[in-house]
Amino acid sequence: DTGSAAAVPINEVDIAYVTPVTVGTPPQTLMLDLDTGSSDLWVFSSLTPSSQVRGQEIYSPAKSSTSKLLSGHTWSIRYGDGSGSRGTVYTDNFTIGGLEVESQAVQTAQEVSSSFTQEQSLDGLVGLGFSTLNTVRPSSQLTFFDNARPKLDEEVFTADLKYHATGSYDFGFIDRAKYTGNITYTPVQQSPGYWTHSLSGYAVGSGAFQSTQIQGISDTGTTLLYLPTAIVTAYYRQVQGAQNSQYYGGYVFPCSSTLPTFTFGIEGARFTIPASYINYTRISPTSSTCYGGLQSSSGLGINIFGDVALKAAFVVFSGTNPPRIGFGTK
Numbered sequence: 432d433t434g435s436a437a438a439v440p441i442n443e444v445d446i447a448y449v450t451p452v453t454v455g456t457p458p459q460t461l462m463l464d465l466d467t468g469s470s471d472l473w474v475f476s477s478l479t480p481s482s483q484v485r486g487q488e489i490y491s492p493a494k495s496s497t498s499k500l501l502s503g504h505t506w507s508i509r510y511g512d513g514s515g516s517r518g519t520v521y522t523d524n525f526t527i528g529g530l531e532v533e534s535q536a537v538q539t540a541q542e543v544s545s546s547f548t549q550e551q552s553l554d555g556l557v558g559l560g561f562s563t564l565n566t567v568r569p570s571s572q573l574t575f576f577d578n579a580r581p582k583l584d585e586e587v588f589t590a591d592l593k594y595h596a597t598g599s600y601d602f603g604f605i606d607r608a609k610y611t612g613n614i615t616y617t618p619v620q621q622s623p624g625y626w627t628h629s630l631s632g633y634a635v636g637s638g639a640f641q642s643t644q645i646q647g648i649s650d651t652g653t654t655l656l657y658l659p660t661a662i663v664t665a666y667y668r669q670v671q672g673a674q675n676s677q678y679y680g681g682y683v684f685p686c687s688s689t690l691p692t693f694t695f696g697i698e699g700a701r702f703t704i705p706a707s708y709i710n711y712t713r714i715s716p717t718s719s720t721c722y723g724g725l726q727s728s729s730g731l732g733i734n735i736f737g738d739v740a741l742k743a744a745f746v747v748f749s750g751t752n753p754p755r756i757g758f759g760t761k
């Protein structure tokens with residue numbers, strides 16, 4: 432089997448992407464954020480206090496003839512950006528892009544933090560990290576990808592995220608029409624549960640490629656690209672008027688500045704992020720100061736290859752043994 436579904440930016444700066452999924456019988460459609468940086472599948476639900484729901488679609492297990500309470504199981508998750516949610520667990524039929532998993536663990540939120548309440552076009556997350564990260568207790572649950580694996584034509588899913596446009600997630604196949612040339616693969620270290628791998632180096636604009644291993648995680652749920660301070664300062668040194676603002680919590684610059692491109696390596700292959708992806712957003716709607724899509728990872732403890740980087744490539748998440756990740760030019 433295979434599946435294919437849209438990845439729709441939820442706002443005009445691609446802060447996150449959502450994908451239509453269906454839960455239950457008859458199918459309830461929700462728009463969820465497919466997140467390779469976590470492994471919980473959770474949804475706004477009929478158990479979420481109405482004070483915490485602001486426009487989101489909800490899953491009502493009581494309206495599904497195939498829902499079953501996973502008795503005595505709870506979950507609680509805290510994300511890297513400080514947001515979080517917690518609740519109880521049902522199993523139900525779950526589909527993405529025509530690919531169905533019966534009795535998928537669907538984690539129903541009984542509490543969500545304010546940043547989720549404020550994202551009215553995001554109804555929850557589908558964790559696509561390794562199932563070791565799942566927070567359901569007393570028994571942890573499998574991700575949609577792990578449950579779907581046995582029926583997939585190929586043990587892969589792919590991300591084709593796009594700049595200010597709708598892209599796609601495919602399950603079970605690699606669509607040759609979505610990239611040119613070959614996919615370059617590199618090993619993944621699956622412990623503790625992220626898609627952890629290395630870049631082979633980087634270049635700022637037309638500068639020389641610096642060959643240096645940079646370990647980090649490819650995370651579709653993170654908006655920006657977070658790299659070591661030395662690399663980030665070297666980048667913004669090329670930007671007139673750029674400064675690392677304590678106030679805004681990162682590098683800002685005049686929106687009119689000319690930004691260099693940023694190239695990263697995967698083994699011997701090179702992927703160039705257009706300057707426009709790094710001119711991320713105005714710090715406020717009428718400001719002429721802009722916030723960068725490349726920021727320092729020094730406060731995070733880990734480098735994160737988020738959407739600003741991933742949308743510059745066609746990415747193959749391969750669940751083979753051992754797992755690996757592949758990048759193709761598009």
Ligand SMILES: N[C@H]1[C@H](O)[C@@H](Sc2ccccc2)[C@@H]2OC[C@H]1O2
Pocket residue numbers: 447464466467468469510511512514546547550553556650651652653654
């Ligand atoms: N893996 C990521 C996750 O998907 C998001 S959760 C999220 C929060 C608010 C809005 C949208 C998504 C959070 O930021 C980085 C890391 O944690």
